[in-house]
Amino acid sequence: GAVVSQHPSRVICKSGTSVKIECRSLDFQATTMFWYRQFPKQSLMLMATSNEGSKATYEQGVEKDKFLINHASLTLSTLTVTSAHPEDSSFYICSAQEPISREKLFFGSGTQLSVL
Amino acid sequence: AQTVTQSQPEMSVQEAETVTLSCTYDTSESDYYLFWYKQPPSRQMILVIRQEAYKQQNATENRFSVNFQKAAKSFSLKISDSQLGDAAMYFCAYRRINQAGTALIFGKGTTLSVSS
Numbered sequence: 001g002a003v004v005s006q007h008p009s010r011v012i013c014k015s016g017t018s019v020k021i022e023c024r025s026l027d028f029q030a031t032t033m034f035w036y037r038q039f040p041k042q043s044l045m046l047m048a049t050s051n052e053g054s055k056a057t058y059e060q061g062v063e064k065d066k067f068l069i070n071h072a073s074l075t076l077s078t079l080t081v082t083s084a085h086p087e088d089s090s091f092y093i094c095s096a097q098e099p100i101s102r103e104k105l106f107f108g109s110g111t112q113l114s115v116l
Numbered sequence: 117a118q119t120v121t122q123s124q125p126e127m128s129v130q131e132a133e134t135v136t137l138s139c140t141y142d143t144s145e146s147d148y149y150l151f152w153y154k155q156p157p158s159r160q161m162i163l164v165i166r167q168e169a170y171k172q173q174n175a176t177e178n179r180f181s182v183n184f185q186k187a188a189k190s191f192s193l194k195i196s197d198s199q200l201g202d203a204a205m206y207f208c209a210y211r212r213i214n215q216a217g218t219a220l221i222f223g224k225g226t227t228l229s230v231s232s
Contacts, residue, residue, distance in 0.1 A: 034219045038159075043207065043224045091159060095220070105211075105220060107161040 002028050004096045006108025013084055014116055021079045021111045023094030029074035030096035034105070035067075038091040047092075050077045084115045118143045120210050122223035129198045130231050136183075137193045137226045139208030145169075149211045150184065151220065152193045156204040164206070167191065168213070195228075203230045 003026040013019050023033055031052050036044040048069050049057045056069035066088075068080040077096075081088050092111045098104040119142045129135035141150070152164040167175045167184050174182050179199075183192045195202055208223040 041205070041225075041227070043222045044161075044220075046219045046221070049219060093159075093161065095161075110159050 002098060002106045004094065004106045004108045006094050006111055008111060009109060010112045012114045012116065015085055016083055018080055018082045019084055019113060021092055023077045023096065023108050025075045025096045029099055031074060031099050032097040033071060033077040034095040035069060035079050036093045036095065038093060044093060081113065086115045089113055089115045118210050118221050120208050120221055120223035122208050122226050124226045126227045128229045128231065131198055131200060133198055134194060134196045135198055135228065137206050137228070139191045139223055141189050141191065141210050143210065145212060147213045149213055150191045151209040151211070152182070153207045153209060154204045155207065165193065198230050200230050200232060203228055
């Protein structure tokens, strides 16, 4: 089956620094990727929809200047948490849409971000 | 807007027994997809089962089956012959059909514990 690679799996950073998370579709071209955030024992909340070659669409309440999303190629989307603060600590998961049938979504393994 | 509701935060079952997880949803669409995802402690999202709303027949995948009641907007998951490896958080999810770039909408999840 299709594979989505997410890196890093875990990152610890100091408050005020920026962190980049990568999401790669390894064996298919993903025109659309989705970024979710998950707090412990809670649901996945959609942050933004990333379309290759265009600006991301952010969900209401998500700060686009804090969570920068770039989808510069058909196999790579990145999420940059800028000037991270402890409240940004969370589990971030990406999901990529299979382009032919469009109905299948594949998930990365997630990134646990801890901001000290 | 579409919503997904899982009213059981936690469920427990004994090994080899059967358990049913509930899910209701709200939508004005006539055609859509419904999913159950499993999230074990590794936090990798695993697709358990999928149902297309236009299909009346309930989906089945080995020990997992659904009871899809379209008029009632209900989509429950039945796990038969429960195994210790079934212990995880289970999410019910909805997705619009025939529209590119639409994300999954998740319920709040049900934590399933399995005892021997």
